[in-house]
Amino acid sequence: MKFKSPPVNSLSLEFLTEFSIGLEKLENNRACRGVIITSAVPKIFSSGLDITEMCGKSVEHYGEFWRAVQEMWLRLYGSNMVTVAAVNGSSPAGGCLIALSCDYRIMAENPKFSIGLNEAQLGIVAPFWFKDTFVNVVGHRIAERSLQLGSLHPAPEAQRLGLVDELVPEEKLMEKAAAVMAQWLALPDHARQLTKTMMRKAVLDRLVAHREEDIKNFITFVSKESIQKSLRMYMEMLKKRKS
Numbered sequence: 317m318k319f320k321s322p323p324v325n326s327l328s329l330e331f332l333t334e335f336s337i338g339l340e341k342l343e344n345n346r347a348c349r350g351v352i353i354t355s356a357v358p359k360i361f362s363s364g365l366d367i368t369e370m371c372g373k374s375v376e377h378y379g380e381f382w383r384a385v386q387e388m389w390l391r392l393y394g395s396n397m398v399t400v401a402a403v404n405g406s407s408p409a410g411g412c413l414i415a416l417s418c419d420y421r422i423m424a425e426n427p428k429f430s431i432g433l434n435e436a437q438l439g440i441v442a443p444f445w446f447k448d449t450f451v452n453v454v455g456h457r458i459a460e461r462s463l464q465l466g467s468l469h470p471a472p473e474a475q476r477l478g479l480v481d482e483l484v485p486e487e488k489l490m491e492k493a494a495a496v497m498a499q500w501l502a503l504p505d506h507a508r509q510l511t512k513t514m515m516r517k518a519v520l521d522r523l524v525a526h527r528e529e530d531i532k533n534f535i536t537f538v539s540k541e542s543i544q545k546s547l548r549m550y551m552e553m554l555k556k557r558k559s
């Protein structure tokens with residue numbers, strides 16, 4: 317799957333819905349045993365959740381948007397397929413969540429590309445299931461420090477922390493992703509799938525059990541004037557940085 321929503325592959329309601337439907341179709345296709353996720357937008361894997369979806373909208377819209385974010389994660393993290401992220405650009409916040417939800421992460425070895433859960437820098441808080449996914453990849457201590465500081469890690473640092481599994485030159489990224497996919501697909505599906513479920517079930521079940529409460533929390537949080545102000549200021553900063 318190649319993300320192609322310029323300029324930055326931000327995860328809008330439309331993008332998330334299309335991504336989830338795409339995953340569902342592949343999941344239901346018995347001929348498809350694995351998926352490599354990458355980007356067709358130069359230098360950007362995904363800029364994370366579309367901030368405009370969280371600014372100045374109705375309570376109903378926030379609810380619909382958050383359900384779509386949850387749905388995407390439940391499908392990807394809970395997928396029976398082998399999932400490989402070929403991270404060919406920067407990948408903050410929700411973009412990082414997508415990579416973390418895959419079975420294996422390969423990143424282009426460009427120190428200008430960074431990845432991490434930087435929510436704290438926006439004055440917002442990564443929800444518990446973003447945190448759980450992060451902890452399951454890098455461990456508690458690294459996740460705690462990185463989350464509190466809202467760190468975006470340049471590719472070499474991300475590899476040192478275990479946030480990505482390996483770095484390769486950008487031109488070799490897809491070749492490497494295909495080789496990793498072949499290695500994982502060489503195992504019998506049922507054994508690999510049951511193992512994956514065993515490792516991920518508790519974290520998936522936690523969101524499923526608290527899904528409606530999580531939506532309510534999101535709506536309450538994002539509707540606060542202080543949070544709206546932080547998000548507006550962040551968007552202004554992005555625009556100013558450009559000019």
Ligand SMILES: CCCCCCCCCCC/C=C/C(=O)SCCNC(=O)CCNC(=O)[C@H](O)C(C)(C)COP(=O)(O)OP(=O)(O)OC[C@H]1O[C@@H](n2cnc3c(N)ncnc32)[C@H](O)[C@@H]1OP(=O)(O)O
Pocket residue numbers: 323324326327360362363364365366367368406408409410411434435438440441442443533534537538551554555558
């Ligand atoms: C008590 C607990 C309760 C918990 C309840 C839940 C709380 C809420 C949790 C929400 C979790 C949020 C997750 C997220 O994903 S938030 C998004 C975080 N993303 C970022 O911080 C990335 C921001 N973008 C960038 O840093 C750069 O754009 C990037 C490095 C990705 C690319 O840089 P580049 O220079 O190539 O491009 P520009 O900066 O010029 O951007 C081009 C245009 O795109 C707009 N843009 C960028 N990112 C976003 C985005 N995420 N959403 C919307 N729009 C975005 C940018 O403004 C430019 O627009 P213009 O061309 O119009 O200026």
